Amino acid sequence: MQWHQAHIRLKPRPRGFHLVTSELVAAVPELARFRVGLAHFFIQHTSASLNVNENADPDVRGDLGRWFDRAVPEGASYFHHTAEGSDDMPAHVKSTLLGASITIPIRDGRLALGTWQGIYLGEHRDEGGARTVIITLSGE
């Protein structure tokens, strides 16, 4: 049984969904030592998110972004928290819908993702800057 914790600083990215699987995995070479376990990824921000979805066609990431931009409109009259810009409160709603963390099983030293699964960073601000993710591995 072991525990390993690391953090990674993801470079600034534009608003939208970005595939970051290989970047995250590269930050924890210790993953190879776990026969079975869980990998937990936690983003320390309230206007960005992590989720798992399709790793192939980039249109899926674009379509996701377009759906979220329509579902959570900027400048809605019922938003009072507007001092930090019109993209800020929608970003809080989107990150709430998507979540700050994901947990993925580990098997034989690798993430047990399905063939078509990858990890997305959801960047919900126009200029969100760098984002910190804490990675916690546990298992044996």
Add this chain to the structure above:
Amino acid sequence: MQWHQAHIRLKPRPRGFHLVTSELVAAVPELARFRVGLAHFFIQHTSASLNVNENADPDVRGDLGRWFDRAVPEGASYFHHTAEGSDDMPAHVKSTLLGASITIPIRDGRLALGTWQGIYLGEHRDEGGARTVIITLSGE
């Protein structure tokens, strides 16, 4: 302290929400050996999901399906990823909103679900086929 990992193949189901608690629990009789711990369920697909909600009235599952079908419309003009059918991109959005995994506490050899809680498979394709779920138990 122990770890146990198994997988289960859920039979094909129609689009909608399906109560699968007993099927998942039956796949891990080892659960009985854990006094305290966590049970993690991960679906290896990008157009299906797992979540926890009401285990009694089937209308709740029907209503959930109707709400999601309205919130994520098929054939929206802003969806570009359409080659796999009009139900495909909405399925990616729904599985993103709902998530690929759930974690439930273990207490005295059982899932510590509330009285009215059960585990739902969200099948978001019309013909999604069989679905694989990886179950990881940890605890003592």
Add this chain to the structure above:
Amino acid sequence: MQWHQAHIRLKPRPRGFHLVTSELVAAVPELARFRVGLAHFFIQHTSASLNVNENADPDVRGDLGRWFDRAVPEGASYFHHTAEGSDDMPAHVKSTLLGASITIPIRDGRLALGTWQGIYLGEHRDEGGARTVIITLSGE
């Protein structure tokens, strides 16, 4: 390596989002003993939720509530599960979107939350009553 499990009963609150970080942390003084690990919070209800978002401006919580009330309307004609009141089925949808549990990394005896992150109870019923949360700590 250790496991610790506790539960806390949160007092009744009105519909909306409520910051409960300090209440939850106070329920597990054992947190201080973990150098590294994970803290899992699970709400045993199907019309309330837990999530992580902004811990500063209360307008964020108000705006979140207003967005969810518009996204999931009461009295929609496609809701069949209405016997428990017009706020009940929307509460099931909201708790499904938000989730019953969150997992937060532990570092040096504390939750490794970002500067602006706090834990929200989402109370989605008008009179939901007290709510039970199971807290499971693991780590070393």
